[in-house]
Amino acid sequence: xxxxxxxxxxxxxxxxTATVGDAMSSGVISCSPETPLRVVARMMTTYGVHxxxxxxxxxxxxxxxxxxxxxxxxxxxxxxxxxxxxxxAGATAVTPLVSVAAGSSxxxxxxxxxxxxxxxxxxxxxxxxRPIGVISTLDIAxxxxxxxxxxxxxxxx
Numbered sequence: 001x002x003x004x005x006x007x008x009x010x011x012x013x014x015x016x017t018a019t020v021g022d023a024m025s026s027g028v029i030s031c032s033p034e035t036p037l038r039v040v041a042r043m044m045t046t047y048g049v050h051x052x053x054x055x056x057x058x059x060x061x062x063x064x065x066x067x068x069x070x071x072x073x074x075x076x077x078x079x080x081x082x083x084x085x086x087x088x089a090g091a092t093a094v095t096p097l098v099s100v101a102a103g104s105s106x107x108x109x110x111x112x113x114x115x116x117x118x119x120x121x122x123x124x125x126x127x128x129x130r131p132i133g134v135i136s137t138l139d140i141a142x143x144x145x146x147x148x149x150x151x152x153x154x155x156x157x
Contacts, residue, residue: 020109021102023143024123024133030055033068033090037079040071040089051120053131054089067122067131069093100135101126106143109135 030053031040040052054069071093079092099122100109109121123133 018106018143019102020100020104020106020121020123020135021133023106023109023139024102024135025139026133028053028122028131028133031071031089032056033088033093035089037071037076037084037087037089037092040092041076044073044076049134050136051134052089053122053134054093067097067099069097070118070120070122072118072120097122099124099131102132106135106140110137110140113137113140 029043029047029049031043033054033056035054043052044050050073052071053067054071056068069090071089075092075094078094079087096116096118098112098116098118100112102123103126112121113119119137121135122131123135124130125132
């Protein structure tokens with residue numbers, strides 16, 4: 001499953017009231033657990049992303065693939081010490097999968113990232129619980145940099 005990512009330049013609402021949905025990158029780039037790690041690396045470079053979501057096959061009830069794990073760029077770097085030609089996304093995905101609802105606050109997303117020591121969260125639709133995007137530490141930094149977050153005054157030298 002591949003969807004084009006969207007990176008907002010700035011939020012249209014104040015940081016304090018902004019939601020994850022306001023700051024996230026829309027779309028999900030994913031692969032199956034059996035995808036070779038070199039293919040995952042190519043996906044990261046092709047789409048300019050730092051994480052690929054790993055989905056298991058569709059279940060029998062609604063034929064929707066189930067979100068299972070994340071292969072981050074750090075997972076990929078750690079795997080370079082191993083046999084890259086035999087590794088798969090499923091064997092390499094060590095980043096814990098944590099999701100957040102699109103309606104959650106950006107502060108809540110940041111808290112989850114800090115709590116789990118991760119840089120990417122799957123953003124889910126509140127009604128369907130299906131992934132609709134991703135929010136990263138960079139997305140949160142963009143929200144703050146856009147002038148909608150806590151302000152600091154820097155003195156010129």
